[in-house]
Amino acid sequence: MRLATLRRDGDTVAVRMDADGAVEIPGFADVGALLADPDWRSIAENAAGRVLLAADIPSDAWAPVVPAPRKIVCVGVNYRAHIQEMGREEPDYPTMFTKYPEALVGAGDAIIVPPYAADFVDWEAELAVVIGTRVRRASEDEARAAIAGYTVLNDVSMRDWQNRTLQWLPGKSFEATTPIGPVLATVDEVPASARITTEVDGELLQDGRIDDLVFGPAAIVAYISQIFPLAPGDIVATGTPGGVGHARTPPRYLADGAEVVTTIEGIGSLRNRVVVSA
Known part of the structure; x- marks a missing residue:
């Protein structure tokens, strides 16, 4: 599994990176906040938030x-x-x-x-x-x-x-x-x-x-x-x-x-x- 923190609309969001792009993990502003939850692995694996295609992620979006x-x-x-x-x-x-x-x-x-x-x-x-x-x-x-x-x-x-x-x-x-x-x-x-x-x-x-x-x-x-x-x-x-x-x-x-x-x-x-x- 691959996780990232992306900048979006003046804020940040934790995402799971899949083959096609990023899947938002609702409720977590960044990977650090996600890891603070003991169930982080299950939360990330089962996340089904908004999807951002890899091609639409600009280079300056990676926090x-x-x-x-x-x-x-x-x-x-x-x-x-x-x-x-x-x-x-x-x-x-x-x-x-x-x-x-x-x-x-x-x-x-x-x-x-x-x-x-x-x-x-x-x-x-x-x-x-x-x-x-x-x-x-x-x-x-x-x-x-x-x-x-x-x-x-x-x-x-x-x-x-x-x-x-x-x-x-x-x-x-x-x-x-x-x-x-x-x-x-x-x-x-x-x-x-x-x-x-x-x-x-x-x-x-x-x-x-x-x-x-x-x-x-x-x-x-x-x-x-x-x-x-x-x-x-x-x-x-x-x-x-x-x-x-x-x-x-x-x-x-x-x-x-x-x-x-x-x-x-x-x-x-x-x-x-x-x-x-x-």
Whole structure:
């Protein structure tokens, strides 16, 4: 099953994405609100609201799949290929930082970069976990059962701000810089070795598989749950594969007007343009 949050008439609505388009799920403004209901799966499967044909969904209609998660927890240096290109050792524990909801934009929205942070803007394709059931001090099996599904996230990073100190948050949570979506795909929809890619202006720059993760989704969720509980609608980003701009020789970064396409097999694509703007 595939779920999304669409903008409509100045508001948003949760939908189930079928082969032909979107079926509205009445009574739920977004996927986060839907997941807060313990019966979300049955409600979504049986929804029979207004239908919007896929061809009639404009690119700017895709809101962040969960527009206002309570928590966005991110894991870094978690793909073996990325660890190698960055010259690091495999970590013994997940490396974590946070984002805030203001960072999120939709699958077709612009990535808005302020001029003072525009010189070292990097791409990072990521598999993001969406929590479906409250999880606290969980085993990996319990954590796995708490995952509602996966979505695509691009952890766009301002590398100069990220590396000013040992704490990465300043370069990772700029407002309106983290595309997420277009859909939440339940776990059964996503191959265990799904391909994950980033293209910039049509050039393939990241090309990995999600089974290259050091810590998989269930292990990460279980680890986080030892520290604090995760609630329905919370987002956990799992790290990026090799091919980031900062690790290239010479380094490459995103310029004003660049189009970034981030794709995960079984989920879909983000298509975002970088806009440097005050």
